[in-house]
Amino acid sequence: MKIVVVGATGAVGDAVVNALGDRHQVIKVGRSSGDMHLNVESSEDIRALYEKTGKVDAVIATIGHGYFGPVAEMQSDQFLQGIEHKVMPQVNLVLEGIKHMNDGGSFTLTSGVLNRDPIRGGAAASAANGAIDSFVLGASVDMPRGIRINAVSPGLLDVSVERYEGFFSGFEPVSSERVGLAYLKSVEGANTGQVLVVD
């Protein structure tokens, strides 16, 4: 299969490439590294990416960041960061990608642990995750030509423990290998409209 991985050089993207890279033709997309470059916040850039890739069999998005801070001090535009930098780029990769997706292909988006196991300061991130999880369910009943769509919702990755020191106190890290397997299942399996939780 020809698979586009957007966010291929992040921690989750690494796990995806390790799980899929030997089995499929993986096109690694990053902001400034990888096989192709993409500003994920630009719908125009997303359209241009698909013009270059041509028809694909799977798109995996492992991108997104948002605001962390106490809800009592949060401003509207801070809340919106998760929508702008995580939800919309992933949704736009789907909306723009459907016409470039081969029959029976799949989209796999990435949410995260915070809308099942919240932390202080994480309300905006929780909301972004919830939007993604619910979008894949809603979109799954609407997809043409047997196209599938799922989300992977990983817990704290083993390789990211140091980076998030102090935020995820007591969270049991999950192995990058297990996270990679969830993407493999989404791409090669029959699931659609599902949130594949890796805890």
Place this chain on the structure above:
Amino acid sequence: MKIVVVGATGAVGDAVVNALGDRHQVIKVGRSSGDMHLNVESSEDIRALYEKTGKVDAVIATIGHGYFGPVAEMQSDQFLQGIEHKVMPQVNLVLEGIKHMNDGGSFTLTSGVLNRDPIRGGAAASAANGAIDSFVLGASVDMPRGIRINAVSPGLLDVSVERYEGFFSGFEPVSSERVGLAYLKSVEGANTGQVLVVD
């Protein structure tokens, strides 16, 4: 209790006022009807509303609409309508409202059935509901002074069956009385971070 109901003149708002109106001081807020008027898309208007109400014991938001249409033809700005007209107004009522909320008060937001029971053309609405459901969980662990926050997720209301003719085929309507009870539970109960499903 002094309770602000934003969206008081809609179908769900009616159910809320019927359930709470005899027991509490309810301030009905609508776009152009009710005790006070509000453009919910404006954070400035929301701030002005709270300046007028003064301290409150509960805020209930029963507002929001979004785009319905096939995901294969959906544009990014159509998807965004649910974020702009449902998610952000409700989130902003919380962000702006915390400092006007009495200790131990509560926020109750409104999502809906489409992120547990999707329909064709409903992907954007599903995502908006998911953002709200997940926001209340994330915000609940972060609220100061014992303030609580929940969402009510009603199915298709009995009084709305005709309005949505053809969209919710086979959905069993729920009574407005049962929907009202969920808001009553959120306001007077001890729950926080919960999605109160009425199916």
